[in-house]
Amino acid sequence: MATGTDPATPDLTAAPGTAPAAGGVRHPSRAAIAARHLRTDRWWLQPAATAAGLLAFVVYSTWRAFANDAYYAAPYVSPFYSPCLAENCVPMKGGADWGLFGSWWALSPALLVLIFPLGFRLTCYYYRKAYYRGFWASPPACAVAEPHARYSGETRFPLILQNVHRYFFYFAILVAGVLTYDAVLGFRDARGSWGHMGLGTLVLLVNIVLIWAYTLSCHSCRHIVGGRLRHFSRHPVRYRMWGMVSALNSRHMLLAWASLVSVAVADLYVYLVATGAFDDPRFF
Template sequence: MATGTEPETDAVPAVTAGDRARGGVHHPSRAAIPDRHLRRDRWWLAPAGTAAGLFAFIVYSTWRAFADTDYYAAPYVSPFYSPCLAENCVPMRGGPNWEIFGAWWGLSPALLILIFPLGFRLTCYYYRKAYYRGFWASPPACAVAEPHRTYSGETRLPLILQNIHRYFFYFAVLVAGILTYDTVLGFRDESYAWGHMGLGTLVLLVNVALIWAYTLSCHSCRHIVGGRLKHFSKHPVRYRLWGWVSKLNARHAQLAWASLISVAVADFYVYLLATGAFDDPRFF
């Protein structure tokens, strides 16, 4: 209780000159709150988990991309290596071997194709949020201020390159189409006769379904389908498609993680078959 004529106030520490120089949460334009944030939950678990998950995938995909081996076990091909664009590719009967880079490319052929799905994911609106928070703490979580003094957004290098996401979307659709073709070829046996279905076929089928769901749930896809329309009533087909894509878009984050895990699982399954760890279980 206040006494006399003194108003009842909360004691707030003064902002020093050093605080002003640091900027960020100590900038004089911010509320003078002594704590860096008022959250009492384990807010750090989400960004830490995101960083750990993405780091694990980066380590695994880097190993497999530079391995340049064990990516084809007839009739299955790893999604990391399809389509094969160099002469040093393992011959894949019926597979998309387009030797447009000739013999001069001496590195792993995966490095020629992974740039497209990788670019699509790096510039994805969800993944930006994920790794901005997980790796750069920008910001680390809702209602937790970031530690950086300044923020320029995506207006300068290198983050301005995020704006090419819509163009990577077209390449992502092409890659998804090629992976669909690979999945169809998975319905063959070792002698390339049709009518086969093994566990590998199912693995590739689930993977390509998740890849398509993630790709079509993209914000750029949603804009391409229904953006720039003034009257939905005049474009019933595009409106219906926009509605379907919007439903997928609401699950974009979940589909991003599911497809990231599935593509790693599909590659690892082909790797196990190619190294002779076990034979592909056959359903028929």
């Protein structure tokens, strides 16, 4: 019986449940392969592109969140600033201007609401994979060893906070509902009359469709709909809903990126119209 004295043999006499000493894939109990990996393709392109895409969004959203300007161009409101919860919001004709926070809030109203959609995305199962690989190299790609000697998963602070994802899901539903209301208001003109449709209306509609698709494709949503059912035959309605959510869930990565781009494009469009860069093309 092996006793662990052979560097290439694991120590089978160790107490059950105990972790091996630090060393990761370079630990003596692992196969002695000198190369970091045996891949011959350009495996680094995907994590590099992921990091670049997420970094670009972080830079843009940070600028817009602190700008506190040009987020309303009647009848369009930027998704970064809706619902507008501060009293220092610009006047919105029928928009989600609730003014729940007093005049003591002097910062950008976006900082009050972005915590919820960003918290939902930061704790999302796909986005965890994306930034773990893109920024932390944990691991950088399949069949490529990570440089970290220890791995504790999401069992310790701060990564254990990722478990709040299911609660951010409920807030994400509320925010998506408000943005749906904003998209409907896009069918009104600047005077508040219905029957308007401009390019901005389509931009907000596409954005909210993608946001709903991404939100409902969430793993937490799939679990809420049918994760605890033992007999699908006894719950035909929930089973049908679970099947639809599962179909969306299989495209969760695509929907995550598409909705991330759409929300930035929607904000940029409102910004350009609000600053007078161009007039919103009107269809009727």
